[in-house]
Amino acid sequence: MRKKQKTAWKEILKWEKEAKMTSPPLGADDAIPLQSAAPAVTGTKPKMSTTRKILLILGFLSTLAAIALITVAVTQNQPLPKNIKYGIVLDAGSSHTNLYVYEWPAEKENDTGVVQQVEVCKVEGPGISGYSQTTEKAGPSLVQCLRQAEGVIPLKQHQETPVYLGATAGMRLLRLENKDAAEKVLSSVEKTLRSAPFNFQGARIISGQEEGAYGWITINYLLGNFKQSGWKKFLHSLKSVSETSGALDLGGASTQITFVPDEISSESPQNLLYFRLYGKDYRVYTHSFLCYGKDQALQQKLARDLQSTENSSLFDPCFHQGYQRTISVSNFFKNPCTSVEKKQFPFSQLHIEGEGNYEKCRRNIQNLFNKTDCPYSSCSFNGIYLPPLQGDFGAFSAFYFVMNFLNLTSDDPFTLDEVASAIKKFCARPWHEVKLQYHQIKEKYLSEYCFSGAYILSLLENGYEFTTENWKRIHFLGKIGSSDAGWTLGYMLNLTNMIPAEEPPAPPLSYGSYVGLMVLCSLVLVSVILLAWLLFHKPKCLQKGVV
Ligand SMILES: Nc1ccn([C@@H]2O[C@H](COP(=O)(O)OP(=O)(O)OP(=O)(O)O)[C@@H](O)[C@H]2O)c(=O)n1
Ligand SMILES: [Ca+2]
Incomplete structure (x- = not known):
């Protein structure tokens, strides 16, 4: 041949x-x-x-x-060489301020899940509301973290990088207690932020509703729940409800619960928010409980306990046996969370002594949740509307810090009973033993983990009425990917218009699929020509x- x-x-x-x-x-x-x-x-x-x-x-x-x-x-x-953009958000919380630096590829800014945290800086000292007596020092306290951000963001992009400061419950309380001091604190931080080389976009106190909503947006953005492409879009179209995750945020001074309920009743419109994100409508329930952050909840509890105290000593079941703390009674009632309990006491200092009794502590805390009056079809506590709980929940900030310390955040979730017995066991340990084992942890945090654990269970079980059944739908999380769970990312996404109401037009094929298809078509073309040649000639x- x-x-x-x-x-x-x-x-x-x-x-x-x-x-x-x-x-x-x-x-x-x-x-x-x-x-x-x-x-x-x-x-x-x-x-x-x-x-x-x-x-x-x-x-x-x-x-x-x-x-x-x-x-x-x-x-x-x-793909063109990455053109990275940056944004800075300062979370001025009641207990401390955190500065976050986010980055994203400029050409993809309307896509979901592209913004990620690249830096977090914890500001030294108290939260900005802690400067109520020395307001001019609030701004300078932020300088060190701003310098750190300057080091992360390329010099030529400093001027175009937006910087936002949002203050939460600590400043809401200070505004209630002393409006003038709150304004001075905000002016001081504004002055400092304006003098930084970034593009200052505002320093303000955000509402509890915003805090809840932005926390919900953050976690659903990071979990990719707003993504409406490919299989997910198809699956979403099959389901009547959108699969989003609820958000549970526990701060020092307030706590937020936000989720998409199954059915929305219009009985409490102030708790409902409507969003249109990436071409889909969301009806979201949210509520922020001021004074129910874990620090203020402890203050409330102590204020109540004080009512029944005759002398200057108080036995507290929520602290470890052997733990002692002294508090100043006069300062104690200045706080709007405790001022209703104010009365005259024949002593100026209160001595607290721990008992380490979990059950007694839970009963003690229960009194903070008024479950008697509910003007709606269903309530959480204090007469606040709460629709039936729905779906999964991401529980972050102090929910996570406390549960993480107690080793209760594993992937295989613990049952409600297991969590309760772990906290009970921890509360029963004498203080000297706990202190010895965890000597590296700040005493302020360590001494309160027993109370905090019990408070978290009371809030979730008694306050929101989570049951043994739906307890497993709560996921305690600190980060999602490289980003902290919290309201700051959602706040920035919203203020920079990075979450569009409608789905942005996207090329039908990804870059990889496009090139693949081109190669395939070309090969087919060549093969057809060769085949034709072979067949006819x-x-x-x-x-x-x-x-
Ligand atoms: N490793 C840590 C870090 C913080 N905390 C406690 O967690 C609470 C702070 O939670 P955070 O979410 O930071 O609250 P803030 O943002 O400061 O307060 P808010 O949101 O109410 O303004 C404080 O009680 C703090 O003592 C803790 O127990 N363990
Ligand atoms: Ca917070």
Whole structure:
């Protein structure tokens, strides 16, 4: 076969040689059609050969075209070098301030899940509301973290980087207690932020409703729940409800609960929010309980306990046995969370002594939740509307800090009973033993984990009425990916218009699929041309082979 093929090619070459010799040189006037120049001896051979030549050239050109097409597709559509944008948010909480630096690729800013935290800086000292007596020091306290942000963000992008400060419950309380001091604190932080090299976008006290809503947006953005593409879009279209996760935030001074309920009743419109995100409508329930953050809840509890105290000593079941603390009674009632309990006491200092009794502590805490009056179809506590709980919940900030310390945040969730017995066991441990084991942990935090654990269970079980059943739907989380769970990311996404109401038009194919498809099409094209050539102008050898 190979030999025969060789002979065929030999014949073609031979004829070409002859043709060259017999053909007159081609001039402008005497150009002879190529076919008529072929000697008659070779019969149809010259005709075949010319067609083959053309087909060969065509095949060669199509291969070249296919290669060019692929090269253009690969180079032209290569993602451009990343153009990174930055944003800064300061979370001025009641217990401390955190500065977050976020980054995202500029060309993808309307996509979901592209913004991520690249830096967090914990400001030294108390939260900004702690500067009520020395308001001019609130701003300078932020300088060190602003410097840290300067180091993270490239110099040439400093001026275009927006910086926002949102103050939460600590400042809400200070505004209630002393409006003038709250304004001075805000002016001081504004002055400092304006003097930083970034693009200052505002320093304000955010409402409890905003805090709840932005926390919910953050976790659902990070969990990819707003994504409306591919399979997820298809699955969403099959379900009537949107699969979002509820958000539980426990701070020092307030706590928020936010979720999409199954059915929305309009009985308490102040608790309802309507969003349109990425082309989908969300009806969200939210409530923020001021004074029910874990620090203020402890203050409330102590204020109540004080009412029944005759002398300056108080036994507290929520502190470890052997733990002692002294508090100043006069300062204690200045706080709006405790001022209702204010009365005259014949002593200025109160000595607290721990008892380490979990059950007694739970009963003690229970008094903080008034479950008697509910003007709605269902309530959490203190007459606040709460629709039936729905779906999964992400519980973050102090919910996470406390449960994480108690080793109760594993992937395989603990049952409600297991959590309760772990906290009971921890509360029963004498203080000297706890202090020895956890000597690296700040005493303020460590001494309150027993109370905090009991408070978290009371809030979730008695306050919101989570049961043994739906307890497993609570996920205690500190971070999602590289970003902290909290309201700051949602706040920035909203203020920079990075979450569009409608789904942004996106190319139907990803870059990878596009290049893949181009390669496939080109290969098919080349194969079809080769096949056509083989079918219509079968080389002699093949014809014989078939016969
Ligand atoms: N490792 C940690 C860190 C913080 N905390 C406690 O957790 C609470 C602070 O939670 P956070 O979410 O930081 O509250 P803030 O934002 O400061 O307060 P708020 O949101 O109410 O303004 C404080 O009681 C603090 O003592 C803790 O127990 N363990
Ligand atoms: Ca907070």
